[in-house]
Amino acid sequence: MAKNIKTNKKPEQVNKKEMSKQHAKQIKQQLNERVATGIIDGVFVYTETLSIADFASQIGKSVGEILKYFFAQGLMLNQNVVLSEEQMAQLAFEFGFDFRKEETLTKENFFEALDATEEDKPEDLEHRAPIVTIMGHVDHGKTTLLDSIKNTNVVDGEAGGITQAIGAYQVTNKDGKKITFIDTPGHEAFSEMRSRGANVTDIVILIVAADDGVMPQTEEAIDHAKLANVPIIVFINKCDKPGADPERVKTELMKYEIVAEEYGGDIPFVQGSAKQKLGLDQLEETILLIAEMHDYKANPNKLAKGVVLEAHLDKAKGPVASILVKEGTLDIRDMIIAGTTYGNIKHMEDEYNKKVLKAGPSKPVVIYGLNVVPSAGDKFIVMNDEKMARTIAQAQAEKKLAAERNSNQVFSLDSIKKHIDDGELKAINLIVKADTQGSVEALKGSLSKIDITGVKLNIIRASVGTITLSDVTLASTVTDGIVLIYGFNVRPDAAVRKKAEEEGIEIRLHNIIYKVIEELEDAAKGMLDPVFKEIITGSAEIRATFKHSDIGTIGGFHIVDGSIERKSKVRVVRNGIVIYTGELATLKHLKDDIKEAKINSEGGLTIKNFNDIKEGDVVEGYKEEEVKK
Numbered sequence: 001m002a003k004n005i006k007t008n009k010k011p012e013q014v015n016k017k018e019m020s021k022q023h024a025k026q027i028k029q030q031l032n033e034r035v036a037t038g039i040i041d042g043v044f045v046y047t048e049t050l051s052i053a054d055f056a057s058q059i060g061k062s063v064g065e066i067l068k069y070f071f072a073q074g075l076m077l078n079q080n081v082v083l084s085e086e087q088m089a090q091l092a093f094e095f096g097f098d099f100r101k102e103e104t105l106t107k108e109n110f111f112e113a114l115d116a117t118e119e120d121k122p123e124d125l126e127h128r129a130p131i132v133t134i135m136g137h138v139d140h141g142k143t144t145l146l147d148s149i150k151n152t153n154v155v156d157g158e159a160g161g162i163t164q165a166i167g168a169y170q171v172t173n174k175d176g177k178k179i180t181f182i183d184t185p186g187h188e189a190f191s192e193m194r195s196r197g198a199n200v201t202d203i204v205i206l207i208v209a210a211d212d213g214v215m216p217q218t219e220e221a222i223d224h225a226k227l228a229n230v231p232i233i234v235f236i237n238k239c240d241k242p243g244a245d246p247e248r249v250k251t252e253l254m255k256y257e258i259v260a261e262e263y264g265g266d267i268p269f270v271q272g273s274a275k276q277k278l279g280l281d282q283l284e285e286t287i288l289l290i291a292e293m294h295d296y297k298a299n300p301n302k303l304a305k306g307v308v309l310e311a312h313l314d315k316a317k318g319p320v321a322s323i324l325v326k327e328g329t330l331d332i333r334d335m336i337i338a339g340t341t342y343g344n345i346k347h348m349e350d351e352y353n354k355k356v357l358k359a360g361p362s363k364p365v366v367i368y369g370l371n372v373v374p375s376a377g378d379k380f381i382v383m384n385d386e387k388m389a390r391t392i393a394q395a396q397a398e399k400k401l402a403a404e405r406n407s408n409q410v411f412s413l414d415s416i417k418k419h420i421d422d423g424e425l426k427a428i429n430l431i432v433k434a435d436t437q438g439s440v441e442a443l444k445g446s447l448s449k450i451d452i453t454g455v456k457l458n459i460i461r462a463s464v465g466t467i468t469l470s471d472v473t474l475a476s477t478v479t480d481g482i483v484l485i486y487g488f489n490v491r492p493d494a495a496v497r498k499k500a501e502e503e504g505i506e507i508r509l510h511n512i513i514y515k516v517i518e519e520l521e522d523a524a525k526g527m528l529d530p531v532f533k534e535i536i537t538g539s540a541e542i543r544a545t546f547k548h549s550d551i552g553t554i555g556g557f558h559i560v561d562g563s564i565e566r567k568s569k570v571r572v573v574r575n576g577i578v579i580y581t582g583e584l585a586t587l588k589h590l591k592d593d594i595k596e597a598k599i600n601s602e603g604g605l606t607i608k609n610f611n612d613i614k615e616g617d618v619v620e621g622y623k624e625e626e627v628k629k
């Protein structure tokens with residue numbers, strides 16, 4: 001029998017103030033405590049690297065003995081050489097000690113060390129809702145599935161259903177069991193979170209359209225799910241469509257070791273239709289079954305910890321963050337540190353736009369009150385001691401700045417030039433602007449993975465907000481390679497567009513990450529010295545010209561060879577010499593616009609930005625085709 005998931009259980013009535021005080025005191029103590037590297041109770045405890053001389057004295061051996069050990073391995077070292085962690089472990093074992101790495105808590109490694117050191121007692125753990133992410137190829141139905149799940153699980157009294165997109169939402173089924181769905185579809189966001197150490201997902205639903213089968217992003221999603229080492233459920237979607245072939249999907253997935261139970265594997269498959277709301281109950285049951293098997297638990301009776309899913313700056317409300325509580329219970333008015341920012345939670349809302357006072361494990365909420373906008377994937381923790389919160393947030397900010405400075409060395413304008421000069425690299429320079437921090441991180445993550453030999457991809461700016469004049473100005477300072485401004489779910493205003501046009505800067509607007517990547521990969525391929533073959537489609541003789549007060553000079557033509565298309569590129573040839581190369585502006589037969597003029601036909605044409613067409617000119621139409629290498 002399924003146990004009741006008790007995520008809503010009220011935390012024990014411990015005195016919150018006392019708990020906060022104890023917690024702050026404990027952390028303060030840990031921050032001040034510096035465990036020295038050395039032998040404690042027969043175990044070599046490692047906290048930092050040591051030189052050979054220091055290591056020898058710590059384990060009570062002579063420097064000679066250590067040097068002899070390395071000599072036997074063909075290494076001639078001296079006593080000042082600083083040993084690596086691995087070498088110290090080897091030596092410890094060699095001389096008969098166990099080895100243990102001690103994570104010491106510092107302001108800089110605060111979140112990492114807390115995760116490693118704080119462990120709950122088994123008796124304090126309680127069931128929590130499973131956290132689920134849906135991944136799959138573009139258009140296979142992620143959004144539709146998320147929407148259908150939202151709409152079929154409308155709890156009584158929540159008329160109107162889930163009203164806010166807060167990065168995640170929780171549904172309650174008819175038996176009162178809860179499931180949390182991460183609402184930022186796509187594996188980019190998923191892997192970005194993971195790369196930042198924020199493993200929020202318990203279960204991945206791999207969605208595959210039954211009429212389309214396994215596609216490139218299905219493969220990527222499989223890789224991400226496998227790397228995360230979380231259970232996978234396959235949802236074969238669009239089974240309502242005429243061309244649906246669920247069996248084919250099952251066979252195709254076997255190649256990736258995703259084998260259905262009926263084929264001897266252990267991956268649950270659910271067939272259905274997100275659009276027709278078919279198979280959703282079975283999907284839900286499967287999720288709950290896996291949750292039961294894995295027994296997802298957390299301690300709700302402590303100060304909260306969790307992850308930032310999305311964040312943005314609201315003009316009226318200030319920094320707004322969607323967060324997911326992973327452990328403990330978050331109370332309104334708690335002070336939290338989230339990445340490099342901190343603040344008192346002034347207001348807290350759920351996905352129904354309803355004010356909430358508490359949020360326990362697996363619960364997503366929106367919070368107001370942080371002093372700066374955090375980043376997606378930032379961890380947060382309650383720290384009800386303002387001074388400590390400020391110091392730690394500051395240390396985190398400094399650490400982040402230092403990391404950015406390091407990575408800027410790669411991306412600075414100077415070094416782009418240097419790279420290009422050095423290796424004759426061609427460069428694509430990018431300014432990326434997006435609607436949320438989550439999108440920015442996801443784009444940065446995906447872009448950094450584009451790898452095309454010979455082309456350097458430089459992200460010179462990536463931030464939240466619309467495209468501004470300052471972005472265009474920055475873009476115009478780039479003198480090498482190409483520069484593109486990418487807007488993701490944002491639109492520049494007319495003034496910005498005009499300035500970009502004047503500066504010859506291209507602005508590209510998208511709302512699907514995959515498309516950005518695809519486009520860039522194509523652009524990058526185009527830059528790899530493409531070989532173009534020119535195909536002449538036909539030629540026209542100009543037999544008369546007409547002046548038109550609005551349009552300029554119209555050439556009356558007769559097609560003498562092949563055909564000329566409205567979209568053709570054209571060359572104007574006069575006395576055997578090319579005098580202009582450009583594009584057609586109009587192509588007409590009598591008064592009608594036409595797409596193509598075929599051999600022996602007649603009509604009138606004008607050429608973009610060229611008004612000097614003369615009787616006797618030959619207009620040659622051509623197109624370019626890339627020759628694949």
Ligand SMILES: Nc1nc2c(ncn2[C@@H]2O[C@H](COP(=O)(O)OP(=O)(O)OP(=O)(O)O)[C@@H](O)[C@H]2O)c(=O)[nH]1
Pocket residue numbers: 136137138139140141142143144145185237238239240241272273274275276512
């Ligand atoms: N017939 C049918 N169409 C579906 C089904 N699920 C989704 N669709 C349609 O497929 C198209 C793509 O669905 P989305 O939910 O936008 O797909 P997605 O995977 O979220 O796509 P991106 O957000 O672009 O990655 C839409 O036109 C949906 O209406 C289904 O079960 N049956």
